[in-house]
Amino acid sequence: MLNISLDENELKKLALEEVRKRVEEIEEGMFLIDTKELCRLLSLSRPTVEKLFIYDPNFPSMRVGKKWIFHRKEVEEYIKRWSIDVRKKGGNVECD
Template sequence: MIEIKVDEGELKSLYLSEIQKRLDRIEFESMLMDSKQLCKMLSLSWPTVEKEFIRDPNFPKIRLGTKWLFNRSEVQQYINHWSIEIRKRGAKV
């Protein structure tokens, strides 16, 4: 006979951990990001993002009232192109 014992605390911890992973994935895959999500994606502070990217007229951005929004896939394409150009010029990214 097989006996299974379940630690409810451990089960709840695993369940909550899995839910958080899925929520993080949904957030990552969302189409539009706000400025905080952009900073998190780029691992940069907002002043650095403003200096290096927001001031660039080619950077994909949308101003909606006082809020900045960014299309995730367009930002990824821009950053890929930007990093290639930076390397071509001999700078480190």
């Protein structure tokens, strides 16, 4: 006879972790993102994203009608270079 016991909380944790992994996989597969997704990706507010990135002519952005869109991989590469530069300059960013 086989006896199986499950911890409900541990099972929930495992399920949530698998869902998170799948969501990350889907997000990574997104080729283009919009401003809302960019803000979420950077964990920054829209005004901050606009001041720091969107209006910077070097930032990889495109305007389609009234909507800004961004190539996800280009944004990730830009942010990597930007963050290295910020750290070299002391790690502080002024957003005013």
